[in-house]
Amino acid sequence: MSDDFIMQMRPWFGQEEKDALAAYMEEDGFLTEFRRTAAFEADIAAFTGAKHCVVVNNGTISLTLAALAVGVQAGDEVIVPNYTMIATPNSVQMFGAKPVFVDVERDTLCMGIEAARAAITPRIKALMLVSANGRYPAAGIEAYEKLCSENNIILIEDSAQSLGSHYPDGTHIGRKGLVGSFSFSAPKIISTGQGGALITDDDDVAARLRRLKDFGRAGGGNDIHDSVGYNFKFTELQAVIGQEQMKKLPWRVARKREIYARYRGNLKGVNQIGFFDQNLSHTTPWFIDCVAEDRAALQDHLKAAGIGTRVMYPPINRQEAYNVPGDHPVSEWIGEKGLWLPSATQLSDGDVDRVTDAILGFYGS
Numbered sequence: 424m425s426d427d428f429i430m431q432m433r434p435w436f437g438q439e440e441k442d443a444l445a446a447y448m449e450e451d452g453f454l455t456e457f458r459r460t461a462a463f464e465a466d467i468a469a470f471t472g473a474k475h476c477v478v479v480n481n482g483t484i485s486l487t488l489a490a491l492a493v494g495v496q497a498g499d500e501v502i503v504p505n506y507t508m509i510a511t512p513n514s515v516q517m518f519g520a521k522p523v524f525v526d527v528e529r530d531t532l533c534m535g536i537e538a539a540r541a542a543i544t545p546r547i548k549a550l551m552l553v554s555a556n557g558r559y560p561a562a563g564i565e566a567y568e569k570l571c572s573e574n575n576i577i578l579i580e581d582s583a584q585s586l587g588s589h590y591p592d593g594t595h596i597g598r599k600g601l602v603g604s605f606s607f608s609a610p611k612i613i614s615t616g617q618g619g620a621l622i623t624d625d626d627d628v629a630a631r632l633r634r635l636k637d638f639g640r641a642g643g644g645n646d647i648h649d650s651v652g653y654n655f656k657f658t659e660l661q662a663v664i665g666q667e668q669m670k671k672l673p674w675r676v677a678r679k680r681e682i683y684a685r686y687r688g689n690l691k692g693v694n695q696i697g698f699f700d701q702n703l704s705h706t707t708p709w710f711i712d713c714v715a716e717d718r719a720a721l722q723d724h725l726k727a728a729g730i731g732t733r734v735m736y737p738p739i740n741r742q743e744a745y746n747v748p749g750d751h752p753v754s755e756w757i758g759e760k761g762l763w764l765p766s767a768t769q770l771s772d773g774d775v776d777r778v779t780d781a782i783l784g785f786y787g788s
């Protein structure tokens with residue numbers, strides 16, 4: 424990087440991925456999911472400690488399949504945070520279930536426990552807890568497990584942003600729910616272009632997930648279907664890339680934490696920028712997220728300095744796609760002030776300093 428335009432995010436594939444793809448193309452021409460996909464699933468299961476991993480074609484359909492596999496049906500309601508990528512609610516809206524939006528905690532941007540409790544009705548079938556940028560709720564995951572079990576609600580974890588992040592007890596995020604979901608889209612810590620993964624320790628849920636993604640059949644290579652399923656399968660090409668990316672994950676986790684710590688250190692004295700509670704001893708920030716005063720002007724200033732940024736997710740209930748009433752002050756605050764600074768793992772220390780110097784210059788600090 425250096426003097427070039429610093430993009431807010433870019434995926435990172437190297438010679439290793441190119442070589443592995445070329446080698447695979449010499450050895451097999453099917454490309455559809457097979458041994459490499461199984462090996463990639465085994466890598467993710469080993470990394471997260473989950474008993475099962477099932478990969479699918481993206482981290483939105485993975486949430487849809489998670490909901491279907493745990494028994495959510497059309498007409499049921501699912502609690503989701505009002506601050507998240509819109510894929511979270513869309514994943515259940517897609518098959519006629521209804522997302523119910525609740526506000527998030529100011530310090531973590533994860534779903535607020537009291538807001539979730541207040542949203543419970545007999546129609547609620549599941550709760551999708553989103554780990555915002557690798558963080559977990561300040562109330563503690565145990566509070567959500569208890570809330571769900573007391574109310575007969577299924578806990579699903581949308582951990583799309585959180586590969587490489589753990590709860591304080593060392594459990595990988597995504598493993599406390601009945602099922603956890605990850606995304607490998609281009610901006611994620613590792614990418615397969617598009618891709619998603621589901622983890623679970625439950626044999627029945629894993630079996631249902633496998634059927635749902637493969638036309639509803641119990642095993643490949645036949646046309647006997649005892650349930651309805653779809654085609655949300657992976658490809659060997661994605662798996663070959665994913666396996667190479669997984670080898671790089673431990674280093675990327677460490678580097679993401681260093682980059683985040685450098686931003687925080689460099690911007691310590693800048694009152695106009697606020698960060699969230701990110702515990703770097705066990706969580707891994709996917710993006711550098713903050714709230715910024717004069718956000719639009721700061722973005723313009725940074726753009727003129729060759730630095731890309733991105734506004735954080737607007738409150739979903741206010742998006743045209745949903746447009747439902749609700750008072751959600753924290754997600755509204757993020758909609759006004761939330762900003763993602765350059766977050767690529769490739770950033771050098773010099774790149775980070777260039778960004779933070781430009782921010783210091785803007786605020787006259």
Ligand SMILES: Cc1ncc(COP(=O)(O)O)c(C=O)c1O
Nearest residue numbers: 481482483508510583606607608
């Ligand atoms: C919290 C969250 N959920 C779901 C998704 C959707 O993942 P995908 O883009 O792989 O469909 C994303 C992607 O950014 C996300 O951040």
